[in-house]
Amino acid sequence: MDLSLKPEHKAFAEEVRAFARENLSPATREKTFSGKHYDRDDHIVWQKALGKKGWLAYTWPKKYGGPGWDVTQRFLFENVLAEEGAPRILPFGPKMVGPVIYTFGTEEQKERFLPGIRSSEVSWCQGYSEPGAGSDLANLRTRAVREGDHYIVNGQKTWTSFAHWGDWIFCLVRTNTEVKAQEGISFLLIDMKTPGVTVRPIIMTDGAHHVNDVFLDNVKVPVENLIGKENEGWTCAKFLLANERLGIAEVPSSKRGVSMLRQIARIEPQDGGTLADDPAFTAQIADIDLQVQALEMSELRVLSTMAQGGAPGPEVSTLKVRGSEIQQRIAELTMEAVGEYAQPYQPGMLFHDTNETPIGPDHAPPAAPRYFNMRKTSIYGGSTEIQKNIVSKMVLGL
């Protein structure tokens, strides 16, 4: 056992850092550290640069065009990029549907879809949740009926992040209504340009538009877009969710959040000094800092098991639960650090390029909206309640 890095890993980290400094646009980087919302280009331009370097699909094996990195390299890659202020890689292509395609897809499907995911030429979104299928995902109703060499798809997906930027959507659809809920589901890829696909924005509590309803009205989908066998989509769905839970703990961005919080505490005035002089407040930062370390080390232990050839087990659900609580707590402490000046609502400072000066300190505008918005982390990707059910059943045998 050894926590220290080998020289080749140190060199690798420096290579990643140099790449980020060269390729990440200063405007995008600035948005990260000022808490502004990214627009489409912030994500896509950066992802294309990563794609060109062969680093976008960084978790993929070499066989499918990934870099074939070991877990230490992946860990360093994620951390260095977070430190450098890179936007997170939108997971829908490289982390979600990509691995499903190379694990369950045909050779033709791999050839057709993987290159666009690796390069970020094609943007993906996730058609899982429905109005009646949230925590109870298997209850989904979107129906796909086979007619010749097509499926005709009808239904509604919801909470679809970045559907408004998506070229393709991967959907769970019901292909058999006669069997147990999980047994009649198929995994289908749908071109968003197909007639009958409509995207309606959902505005979140912070005023942002990230998620959408997606309506599917007699959408004609070729059968060659089916991944795996018909009615066996639940296997793909679960495989994808297990992958999602691993990355969703967002440890690198939480580490960045803690250091930004300390920076804010050093600036925020209080009683002639700064908030950094207030032990009641700095102790709360220390507490969350230690929680992040516990989470990171737990994640590293899972990754280490995977490096020995093991698969991530249901215990990764605990990482998701703690990861979301930690993100929420950092956002909460950041808002409290700003204090009274977290009250002005300044959408211009969050969503647009503007020459206006912010009301209050530069770090004030995103503080409260981020706190409100981060409540979603214990809801999406399987709510905390669902994750705890998984752990109690699958890990503890209760």
Place this chain on the structure above:
Amino acid sequence: MDLSLSDEQKQLQESAERFAREKYTFDNRRKIVATERGWLPENWAQFAELGWLGMAFSEEDGGYGGGPIETMIVMEQFGKGLVLEPFLPTVVLGGGMIARAGSADQKAALLAPMIEGKKQFAFAWLERQSRYNLADVSLKATKEGNGWSLSGHKGVVYNAASADEIIVLARTAGSAREPKGLTLFVVDAKAKGLSRRDYPTQDALRASELTFDKVSVGADAVLGKVDDAFPTVEEAVDRAIVALCAEATGCMDAINAATLEYIKTRKQFGVAIGKFQVLQHRMVDCFTNAQEARSMTLMASLKIDDKDPTVRAKAASGAKVQIGKSGKFCGQSAVQMHGGMGVTDEMAVSHYFKRLTMIDLMFGNQQHHLTRYSNLAMAA
């Protein structure tokens, strides 16, 4: 001991409840938010007509002889409806300070028209560096002939854009953060040299940043004694805190009721999600938190008139700690139990959650008041 409401108080509660229910449906509120002022003059006129603007003031001040319990009753219903009219800055803070410190002339010129619904106020105390320290004031007022000249900056001043008069806390003597040497001035909102930057707050109220550039006022603009405003301000803010606590209890009742309804009707896995024990217990904790919040608010409302400022301050801080804790728990739980719906702008819960969050940040958050309470309790 009797903790029940009188018949008059029950009537007041009913009429405030009816106002919030009828005038502040989710859609109506949305429309009011979108108006230029962010509140409705016709509602304000109704407050005057119903006597709400004068209820907490003594009869010799032109009021109707009620007190903190009446304020609590009305604020609680305002919390249920997320009412936007500027009752807190105008009546509780502005009116409260004028009633306590104003001269007979000032009461006639300011308080009487306020009670009739013809004058509104804003209270400008906060500055960029103040955080929650009421004495951390650097806006300077210097002698200028018989009057004064004010220069400096004030921030997050609620209702400044609608107010007729701004009540400004300024430093006339003493060093930074010294409670002694502060003076209150009543400044015409249209005074020369006073400029505003207006904005909405997270919870859809209106506030402004104010810049005072040699704003001249007469000697009669001083509210109370020169250099001795701090006790007035501290008391007014304690009263405002208790009123905010009452508003928060109303928010908690409403958000808990909405969540209870949601978990009874939202079905997953073939049953209402309220059938799951993990949600049942969380809902019970929400209910308990709201009860504790109500209890502490009532206690503070009963103690806020105490002659001993320490009793008053401990009661206000104690209630604010409870409201911070309970508001956070109920707000976060409501969002969680609503699932994705809870984080959308389309559902009322997210709006209550925002208001509860902002109430915690106003006049000192949970941590600040825990420290204040602790210091007062240890000194005793």
